[in-house]
Amino acid sequence: MQVFVAGATGHTGRALVEQARAAGHRVVAHVRPDSSRLAEWTARFEGHGATVCTAPWTAEAMAAALAEHRPSHVFALLGTTRKRMKAEGGDYQAVDFGLTALLIDAAAAAGGVARFVYLSAEGANPGTGNAYLKARVDAEAHLAASGVPWTAARPSFIVGDRDEFRPGEHYGAKAADGLLGLVGVFGGRTLRDRYRSTTSEVLARALLRLAGDPAWANRVARSEDLR
Numbered sequence: 001m002q003v004f005v006a007g008a009t010g011h012t013g014r015a016l017v018e019q020a021r022a023a024g025h026r027v028v029a030h031v032r033p034d035s036s037r038l039a040e041w042t043a044r045f046e047g048h049g050a051t052v053c054t055a056p057w058t059a060e061a062m063a064a065a066l067a068e069h070r071p072s073h074v075f076a077l078l079g080t081t082r083k084r085m086k087a088e089g090g091d092y093q094a095v096d097f098g099l100t101a102l103l104i105d106a107a108a109a110a111g112g113v114a115r116f117v118y119l120s121a122e123g124a125n126p127g128t129g130n131a132y133l134k135a136r137v138d139a140e141a142h143l144a145a146s147g148v149p150w151t152a153a154r155p156s157f158i159v160g161d162r163d164e165f166r167p168g169e170h171y172g173a174k175a176a177d178g179l180l181g182l183v184g185v186f187g188g189r190t191l192r193d194r195y196r197s198t199t200s201e202v203l204a205r206a207l208l209r210l211a212g213d214p215a216w217a218n219r220v221a222r223s224e225d226l227r
Contacts, residue, residue, distance in 0.1 A: 001025040007077030015204035021048045028053050028069045066110035073211050076100050077119045096135035101142045108146045116148045117211050122156040149217045156223045
């Protein structure tokens with residue numbers, strides 16, 4: 001694959017860059033040009049043999065970047081947190097939907113993308129009143145209407161070592177996994193598998209697998225499919 005990873009500095013993005021390179025794929029890791037850790041990320045990703053792209057988040061710049069690098073597979077692993085929103089402004093609709101939609105449109109304009117893989121979330125169902133999930137519902141709809149072959153992945157909690165501690169996700173995953181373990185014992189295996197947590201490494205492997213599988217084109221992968 002010729003892989004372009006937007007959100008490469010995130011929890012799942014870092015794992016995907018590393019695993020894609022280990023598998024021999026050519027990888028372009030996108031890093032925000034205004035990142036305070038740009039030099040650190042550049043050294044890290046280039047150390048794995050990836051190319052670093054610092055195109056600004058504008059429609060024109062991102063379309064030009066995709067036209068230049070000509071990826072066969074684009075991974076949109078974008079997202080923000082409440083803490084970051086307070087510090088930098090914006091909201092879920094502007095970041096989680098807006099930047100994803102911009103990247104989808106850039107991929108459609110550039111052409112040649114065999115699969116656009118979008119990291120959504122379990123619970124991203126139409127009619128949700130949750131702003132975080134609503135942004136992902138809108139992104140999935142935009143992707144499905146784009147004309148670009150796609151796969152949307154909806155994991156539950158993603159756990160592991162993060163640069164930024166997320167207490168809600170950390171303790172929520174522990175509580176949910178404990179409860180789901182009991183549910184599984186009493187026969188609720190489907191429910192357990194759908195909502196139990198996963199690690200960024202397991203998720204990254206699953207995303208790469210689904211991206212290269214024709215059977216997963218234009219489909220939504222649920223949490224139990226991402227093992």
